[in-house]
Every structure is written in C-alpha cells, then in structure tokens.
Amino acid sequence: MSLVEVTDLTVGFGSLRAVDGLSFRLEEGTALALVGESGSGKSTVAGALLGLHRDTGARVGGSVRVAGTDVQQASDEELRRLRGARAAMVFQDPLSSLDPYYAIGDQIAEVYRVHTRGSRRAARARAVEVLERVGIPDAQRRSRSRPHEFSGGMRQRALIAMALACEPDLLIADEPTTALDVTVQAQILDLLHTLREETGMGLLLVTHDVGVAAESVDEVLVMRHGRAVEHGPVGTVLGAPAQAYTRELLDAVPRVDAPRAASEPSDEVVLEATGLRREFGRGKRAFAAVDDVSLTVRRGETLGVVGESGSGKTTLGRMLVGLLEPTAGEIHYAGRRHTGVNPAVQMVFQDPVSSLNPRRSVGESIADPLRARGERDEQRIRGRVVELLERVGLEAVHYDRYPHEFSGGQRQRVGIARALAADPRVIVCDEPVSALDVTTQAQVVDLLGELQRELGLALVFIAHDLAVVRQVSDRVAVMRRGQVVESGPVDEVYDAPREPYTKQLLAAVPALDPEVAAERRAARRELAVA
Amino acid sequence: MSEALVASQAPGTDTPVPGASGARQFWRRLRVQRAALVAAVVVALLVLVALAAPLLTALEGQDPTTYHPSLIDSARGGVPIGSFGGIGADHWLGVEPQTGRDLFARLVYGARVSLGVALAATVVQVAIGVAVGVASALGSRWVDQLLSRTTDIIVAMPLMIMSLALLAIVPSSFPRPVLVTLVIGLIAWGNIAKIVRAQTLTLKGLDYVSAARLSGWNTWRIARRELLPGLAAPVITYAALLVPMNISVEAALSFLGVGVKPPTPSWGQMLTSADVWYQAAPQYLLLPAGALFVTVLALTVLGDGVRTALDPRAASRLRVGTGRKSESESENGTGTGKEETA
C-alpha cells in the first residue's frame, strides 16, 4: 500500500475550483514535489492530505488515503490521530506558524504529548532531542526561547523539529523555504535531505520554485489550474519535459550559470554615489543599514545589486532616488551634486499592490509626473499616458481602471509606465519581479530590457535572486551587511568569484539539474566543513 | 484557517481580481448585514424625529417648556393627575411630575439635544484628532514627540471627571448644550488622534506615497491626494463608535445635574428624579431610559456594521500570498536571519 493515494481529488471554494480531479501516489520513503505557479492549487492539495478543509466550507470530492487513513471518511478523532503523528506539515512562514507567547520547546512538547500521552518531562526531553536533531545549537537552553528570539532559519528548523517529534511517516512541506534567504534555504533543504536519509520518511514538497524541487525530490508533479500537467521522475520532467507548459515554465526560470549577452558599454556616467552611509535608530540601538557604498551607473547599462535580507540593498536604492537622505556621502547626477528627489531618477517598486494608490485610476497615477511638472493640457496628458500604457503592453482603455482590476504583472507594467512618464535617465528597480510568478517575471524582465535599449536608460536592478540579476545586469555589486563586498562585470563575478561570501551565495542557488544539485550539495558540505 | 488556504489559492498574482471599489463596495458590504440595516433605519428615524421636533409638538399642540400646574396634584407632592401619569389626547405621553410639562414634547426635544450634542462633539473630536494625528505623523521628530505626549496625557485624563470639573468653572450664562459639546469634544479626542497617527505612518510607508514623492509633488499635495483618502475608513469607523459614547456622556452629565440644565430638556436630565416617581408615573422613568437605550444600541450596532464593511484587515488578508518577505521590513526590524549566514 502506498503512503499517499490521492484519487480524483477536487476542492472547491465558493465558485472557484482550486483542485480539479487530481490523482497521484507517493510510495513509502520517496519524495514528490508539487510544482506550480500561484493559483495552481498546490497548497490546497497539501491541506487536503491532512483534512484541513474539513468544516471550512470548502467542498472536497474524490478520495485521499494517507498512511492507511481514509482522510475523507475518518472521524474527527481518527483525523486528529493522523495529524502530526503519522503525517506532519511544515508551513511557509515559520514566524506566524508558531505561537508567539509560548517557548518553542513547550510547543513541541505539547504536540508530542497530544499523541503519546507521555509525561511532561518526557515531552520536554523529546523536544530538546528533536531540536538538537535539526541542528539548533545549545538546544536545551534555546528550547526555552520564544519564536521572536529565533532567526528566520532557526524558526524553520524549529517547525521541522515539531514535525519530527512523533516520527511521522510523511512530511508535508508547504513552500518551506520561500520566506528565507538563499543561503538559509540551502541549509534547510540540506537538512530535509539528511533527515530523509536517516529516517526514511516520505516527503511531499509544495513549491513554486523549480530549482527547490530539483534539489529535493525523486518525482515531480507540475500543476496548473488545479490539474496535473505532467508527472514523472525529476530528471525526466525537468530534463526532457513532454508538455508545452512545463517547457514554458522551465524556459522562464532564469539560470544563474547562463552568460549574459554582451552589450555596448558607454563611458558616460549618469549617476554616481560616493561614500553613502545611512543609519537607523538612535543611541545604543543605532546601526548603519548602508555603510560606505560607492558606485557609478553609466548610460544604457544595468547595474545589478544583489544581497540577502538585511544587506541594505533597499536602503541603498531609496537613497539613490532621493527618498531617503544619506547620513553621509554624496550623490551626483550628470556630474552635479543632487539631494532630494530628482525627476530624472525614478523607481519601480517591489510590491505591485502597495505601489499604486487603490483609490485613483491607474491613468491618474501615471499622469502624476506630468501634472507635477506643470502640464495643464488634459488632452496632451491623456495622449501621453495612453502612449505610455501602450508602450508597456497595456491598452488605452486601461486609463480609467483601478488597480484592483489588474493582475500583479499588469500592475508592475503600470508602475513602469509611471516611472517612464517623468522622462527619466535612470530607473532604480527594487525587487521588481520578486512578487511575480516565474512566467510573468520573465515578461517584465524582457520589457525592462527593451525599454532600456530603446530609450538608452540606465537601470539599477536590486534583487535577492542571483539568477535574475545575472540575466539582466552588465555589472553587479554584491552587498552584505551594508557594504559592497564584491563588484565587477557580471560574468566575471559569477564565473570567478573572489570573495568567499560570493562563493557561498552562488553555491546556495538551487540548480535545475538534479545531478548538478547533488554536486552542489556536496560542495556546500565542503564549504561548511572548511 | 480556511481563509489562509483560500487566500493562497484564490486568483493569484496574475489573475485580475474583480470587484467594485470605494463607496459602492462599502454599501454592498453594509447591505448584507441585516442588524446594521435595521439599526440604520432606527437611527434615521431618530434623526428625523429630532429634526421634526417642532412639527411633531405642533401636531400635538404642546411645547416642552410650558408648566401645567393644573395637571399635577400638588397635595400628593406633584404627581400627575389622571391615569398612567396623565396620558390623554392632549398629552400623548402624559406630563412631567412636579411641573406638568408635556412629556412627549420634552422627549422629542430631548432627542435634539442628545443627538445634536453627540454629533457636534464628534465633529470636534474628529477635527482635532485628525489634525493632531496627521501633524504628528508628518511633522518633525520634535513635533511628533510634543503632540504624542500631549495625546497620551489627554487619553489619560478621565473624561467624566474633567468634564465635570470644566463645567464647574464656566459661567452659567454660557449656552449649556454648546458648552457640553465643547467640553466633550475638547477632552475626548486622544484615541482618534492615536489611530490617525498610526494609520498615517502606515500610509506614509506605502510605496504609492513614495511614488508620488518621486513624481515631484509637494508634501501638502501628497497629504491631500494620497493620505487623507486613506484615512477615511479608520476615521469613519472610529467616529461611528464615538457618537453613542458621546450620547452616554452627555446623558450622564445631565443626569448629574451639571450638563444640559432645565428648561432645556435632555434624556439624562429627565432621569435625575425619575426614581422618586416610578410608581406614580413609570413612563417618566421608562421613556427617557428606553430612548437612551434604543439610541445607543442602534448607533453601536450601526457602528459595528460600518466597521465590518470597512474592515481594513479583510482587505489586507487578500494581499497575503505573494510570499516573499520584503527587504525593508527586515532591515528596519531586528535583522532576522543574520546569524545563519555568519
């Protein structure tokens, strides 16, 4: 009997059919990834395995058997005995998935006691044991900490420890590394790999990231609109996809190892920053988010800025456009010192939801720079905005629509049109594609490239995703703790990194090829030992 | 729980989400709440009664201030003559003990005072609260410190005690309803200022405000076009809760004999001596008490409905699902995840 047997599963919320006739099996000790873009229904499937849709108003059809329990037919009590004991789930956001008010050890102990009826003392001992197992140093002491006293990666380790507490046969991981930095992500994926080797438990991994799947599983099931598109061994599906959608998905994934097409360098420096520093907080709690950063941006080129969370890259971007005043250092635009905002230096923001005022039509938002400049002729304003809308791939009729009527990708196009309306020479893009699905991401990146060539724009492309940065940048600066640790032409930095930190970052990027992934895992082990 | 799963699976980042915006959406969400609708109708009726008070009393042929010594039995201490406190064709709800003033007239004119004072005081509170809150959020560090500390102090001062005290020192020649309005309005704006400040700070951090700055607009224009509309929802929500609160405070002050004073009628004031007369004229106790109860209840239910219809959390829950942590968040926070890379 298989560990998991899903037959013709359908899940509907209201009028929406999130999962539509999905069937698959997972054998004992094997690992399967459900891969799909947002809205594909992959997380809903994960919830259905534990019967989490019961009593929520969702309509669930078909049959689900997990570790011998028929999830659909089981009584509440039978279901409760399955959850956490035979099959345990690891969630995406480790901070909000743990109770902020109780010590982590106590939370794990509670789960253990629910299923084993063991003593309080035994449960605490078990909690410390599993925390040690997932690599939390000084577990005895740390088990008394509350979640907010842990770092993001440690929290995810703690959640995995909770999952291990009752030695389940199946681990369900729902986007377990999406909220984490790439180096931390690699550590968590390695941990999952090791645990699977040691315990022989089955793994169902839900992810939007093809690379994460390639690193971790034996089989892949690609989902779209609640249905299975393609299902097979990981090497086959990712190496020789049979379906058009799978190919499209794989093509859209940026490669960290693909060299950048050479572009014509220009000598004309448009933006120059020297000795930029920015402090936050006062007194004892003051710290420098950006510390002595100097960089130049030339006409028509793209400067990539890459770094993990807390590296100061967003702060740097906001200083470059004048939204934040530097504590020290200067910004020169076209050779002249500049403070405050500058129409010629615009920005494209990360979050397509919060970057547009929900109460104003997108046409009005795009027209802002024109009106602010003093343009009064409504006819001319409308004409220019429509021109811009069409330039970014939207239509004239979109002028009077409101942001909530647009998809994330379309909103990001609106954001680009608004930046263009000021006739800028430099656009700073702060994580412009990180909130988008991978296929949409590729389209937006293409659009930015086209505009750059056409208008001779200089771009500063800030991102945490090393592959995207390689794809778009001519030169790259690697940031860590407020400083640029390494910079240079993109191919040089990526192919022959000099700094250990850059090497570590690049080694952590998930590979699409399972064999390469295994090699990288070995390389990471060596780096860790060294 | 279901919401989280639905949110992550609901039409994702690249499918347009259909739906109306602004006022229409508000009405749609308010319409489906039956209790709130009933409350809205009750409130509308009360407002109508208050506005039409002269008309209604003219219909009855009475006014709220004329004494009718012939209708009370001075031998029995001023009990209204006749059954049920003197209810009859001339006096629909009977007359007041001791004075013989028409109860119906006093009740409907009392609605004027109650609602008028409460609404006007709310306007004062909202005006001060919004001004202080916005100034505090947009002003320099120093301005913010000053205004925030002042707000803290205002919040700490007990409303009833301060109102009582203030009412003591103002000369009695000052029109009482206006005075009560001002006193309530000037003391109880602290919470709304706090809410406005917090909301303004949130809005200020949103990217679309940054984008407006990059467009080249000045602070004033940004405050007017981008910030103030975003304040409407929380301000309306809180104001809707302030109105019933103000009604209670006015009634309490008048009940204590320091608020609205006779001959101007007020529900709270009518209750001052009601306990003495409850056996002879029960409606003298029940009518103003009932009026107060119904008014405050209707306004509270309506306030709850408004909050549900405007709930910013329901809206923000839809925003979950993009998954990735924004960097600015962790940069200004405690720097999570650092030790991992060390």
Next chain:
Amino acid sequence: MSGFGGFVLRRALGMVVTLLAISVIVYVVFYATPGNVAQITCGPRCSPEQVHQVAEQLKLGDPLYLRYWHFLEGLFVGQDYSTGTSVAHCSAPCLGLSYQSDQQVMDIILTKLPVSLSLVLGAMVLWLLLGIGTGVLSAWRRGRISERLLTALTLAGTATPVFVIGLVLMIVVCGELQLLPFPQYVNFGDDPEQWAWNLLLPWLSLALIEAAAFARLTRASMLETLAEDHIRTFRAYGVGERSIVGRHALRGALAPVIALNANNVGSAVGGAVLTETLFGLPGIGQELVHAVKVVDLPVVVGMVLVVGFFVVIANAVADVLYAVADRRVVLA
C-alpha cells in the same frame, strides 16, 4: 531581564512626567481662567473682605509660574494658611483649602477615598471575571445559539448607561422585590458583611456595563487569534479544540484585554461617579459632583489631580503587565 528593568524604569519616569504635565494643565485651566479667580474660589457667598483674603492667600499678585510653584511646594512640603484669625498648617501633600467648608482638601478626599476604592476595586474583580468569562465562552461556542444569546446580551450591556441599569436594579431589587435594603455605605472596618451587602448593587451596576465591553473585546480578539497561522499549525498537528481555544487563543487575547482594562479605568471612574450619586454612596464622585455644583474650586482641582494620579498609575501598571504578557513590547 535588564531590558525589562529598563522598560519598567522608563515607564515609571514617563508616569512622573505625565503627572506633572497634568498638574500644570489642571492648574492653568482652573487658576488662569478669565474672571475673578478669588471670587470663584471663595464661592458666591463670600464677602469682599473674604475675597480679598483669598486673593492674598492664592498670591494672585504673583505671576502664574510662581503661583504654580507655590502650589507644587504645598504638594511636596506642605503650607501654612492664614484663616484670618489663626494660622493653620496644611501638611504635605497639601492640595489647599476649601474656602466654602473651611476644610483642607486632602482631608475631605481622604475621608471619601475608601468608599470609592471599595466600589471600583470590588466592581473590577466582578467585571473582569464576568467579561473575560463571557468572552471566552462565546468564542468557544462560536456559531451556536448560546453564542448569539451572549452576543445580544453583551451588546445590550454596552448600550445601557450605568445610571439606567443602576436605577432599574435599585427599583426592582430594593423597591419592588425588597430583597435588599436601599444601599447605605458601611465601613469595611466596622462590619465587613454589611459592607459587602450594601455594595452589592453598586458593584453590579458598575460591573455589568464594564463587563459587556470586556466580553466584546475578549471575544473579538480571541476570534482574531483563532484566525492566525499558528492556530492552523496546532490544528494540523492534531491538538484538540479545547487546548486551542483555552490555551492558545486565550493567551493571544490576553494582552489586548489588559490594555483595555487600563483604558477603561478612566471610564470606570466616570461610572463610579454616577454609581455613587445614584446610590448615595459618600465617595469622591459624589463629593466632586457636589463641589462642581457649588463651584468649590480647590476641591474640584484636588479631586481631578487625585483621580488623575490613580488613573495614570493604573495605566502604568497595565503597561508593565502588558509587557509581561507580551515580551515583544519591551524590544520595540
């Protein structure tokens, strides 16, 4: 722990600053108003000589800041008052003299304080128990008829003015049913049993109204917590509903409830004034209403300062409790 100690210290310092600020505001509002302060202070039945004497007493010739300093001095070291014929000493903390009753304000307050404290503290125990209990119950029974009933009751509670419920209780319990005599305050020291019986109705009137607010908040914040991700985690790990509601959701709801209690001390004091007036309890509230009616300014100012003092302390204590309930506050 040093972080926590620092937090408490900062909060205490803030409290002192707030108290001083309140004293400045109150002093300025009441003693720098246009009009003849001496006349107002002395009362309407004072003769011109008496008014003149009061004016000298209050040093009305001095600039405002000196007068305030004088007032503060009285608070911290005491003051001598000339009553015309003799000199009386008013020891610290001195809040001045009531010229209408020729009594020291502090003495008046001290005789009334036990009554008010008995009322408010007793009622607070009741309203916390009733309110949080009802809130937990309705979150636990959510979606069922018992919850709807509780919700309707609490809504009715929030809509009833405290003096209305007090009136109704008094008329029904004491008047019609004659279960209890009309309340008359008895000192706790004299007869604890009678003290409690006589305070029962006032306690109930005050507590029922406040409890309604707590029930609503407890229910709302428990439901909010129940919608959070970590509750989903414990459900997905087979933890039972009892532990989820009683342990995790209640814990999450605790901090806002503590905050509300602090916020509500002010409004409860207002409720106490009404309750005292209604039931004729000789507490601070009743005295304040009297002082306001006869415009006995020193008493009014003294009462406002004393009540403000208690409210500010209650707020500070609640802040510290809040930080104990949610340690993340200390870091912020």
